[in-house]
Amino acid sequence: MNRNTIWISGANGKIGKILQRYLDPLEDEVLATDKDIVDIVNSDETSIFARRNRPNIIINCSALTDPVVCQEHPDEAFRVNALGARNMAVAANTVDAKLIHMSTDDVFSGQSRSAYREYDAPHPTTMYGKSKLMGESFVREFSVKHFILRTSWLFSPVNHRVEDIIKEARENGKVVVPRAQFSSPTSAYQLAEFIVTLMNTYEYGIYHASCQGVASRKEFAEEILRIKGIDAEIIEDENLRIAGHRPDFTALENFLLNTSKIYEFPDWKSSLKAYIEKNNL
Numbered sequence: 001m002n003r004n005t006i007w008i009s010g011a012n013g014k015i016g017k018i019l020q021r022y023l024d025p026l027e028d029e030v031l032a033t034d035k036d037i038v039d040i041v042n043s044d045e046t047s048i049f050a051r052r053n054r055p056n057i058i059i060n061c062s063a064l065t066d067p068v069v070c071q072e073h074p075d076e077a078f079r080v081n082a083l084g085a086r087n088m089a090v091a092a093n094t095v096d097a098k099l100i101h102m103s104t105d106d107v108f109s110g111q112s113r114s115a116y117r118e119y120d121a122p123h124p125t126t127m128y129g130k131s132k133l134m135g136e137s138f139v140r141e142f143s144v145k146h147f148i149l150r151t152s153w154l155f156s157p158v159n160h161r162v163e164d165i166i167k168e169a170r171e172n173g174k175v176v177v178p179r180a181q182f183s184s185p186t187s188a189y190q191l192a193e194f195i196v197t198l199m200n201t202y203e204y205g206i207y208h209a210s211c212q213g214v215a216s217r218k219e220f221a222e223e224i225l226r227i228k229g230i231d232a233e234i235i236e237d238e239n240l241r242i243a244g245h246r247p248d249f250t251a252l253e254n255f256l257l258n259t260s261k262i263y264e265f266p267d268w269k270s271s272l273k274a275y276i277e278k279n280n281l
């Protein structure tokens with residue numbers, strides 16, 4: 001296989017960091033940038049970087065991801081998540097690169113009670129979700145060789161989602177989580193493995209890319225404590241749910257991946273167990 005030149009934009013973010021750890025520099029050349037090097041909102045900067053370095057694969061992990069910040073600053077959310085995505089798509093097309101664009105379960109309204117498939121109509125209710133959906137449309141419109149990956153509730157050593165629950169339980173004897181929020185918890189390692197598999201294919205399109213199954217925040221915390229054998233109370237807080245600006249139910253079903261058999265994500269419980277063991281938590 002030829003050596004890839006891979007440009008990761010948003011390389012200092014949570015997925016960007018895991019991807020950098022995952023990619024083998026002996027196999028692929030990795031160009032890692034964040035907004036201090038290439039601000040994707042700036043179309044000239046973005047295109048010039050692509051034309052100078054001629055990556056054959058671009059992974060766009062750049063985004064404004066804090067739903068509260070997006071809600072309070074919609075202009076900034078749309079600049080980065082929509083126009084920035086457009087600029088990356090134009091740049092990818094200019095150099096004929098494959099574009100892997102990260103998106104989110106928050107493009108769905110959260111009104112469903114069964115996992116969303118790729119053909120379900122998105123209907124975002126938050127500024128984060130709306131700006132990300134517009135980014136997806138731009139990627140479709142302006143780049144030919146694209147993969148749009150919607151994922152959900154990532155846990156990794158970078159965001160400490162699992163580690164924080166264990167710490168809170170040990171220190172306080174209780175864990176407080178948002179009430180009645182459901183999605184598909186996903187290991188960032190698993191996602192990185194999938195991205196590396198997919199980027200060497202020509203299976204373009206949109207994919208739901210999460211570990212299989214559905215959990216509430218409470219069930220996720222319960223499973224962590226069960227695996228660790230920690231006895232602590234889990235309290236669901238309605239205020240955390242409202243303040244977080246997240247839709248209530250955004251579980252994803254990897255319908256197209258399961259149909260095409262390109263890659264099979266494990267269920268979230270076994271992935272979580274493997275994560276806890278691998279990291280000696």
Ligand SMILES: NC(=O)c1ccc[n+]([C@@H]2O[C@H](COP(=O)([O-])OP(=O)(O)OC[C@H]3O[C@@H](n4cnc5c(N)ncnc54)[C@H](OP(=O)(O)O)[C@@H]3O)[C@@H](O)[C@H]2O)c1
Nearest residue numbers: 010012013014015035039040062063065102103104151154
């Ligand atoms: N983590 C999850 O659970 C999750 C779930 C579903 C989908 N996703 C999607 O996955 C992608 C990456 O998520 P993440 O969790 O890695 O996000 P993240 O940790 O917030 O990282 C995003 C990165 O993009 C950078 N960035 C912001 N504005 C930029 C700009 N104008 N130009 C270049 N870079 C810019 C950020 O820099 P600053 O921090 O300096 O602003 C940050 O380093 C996003 O598209 C997100 O929607 C993530």
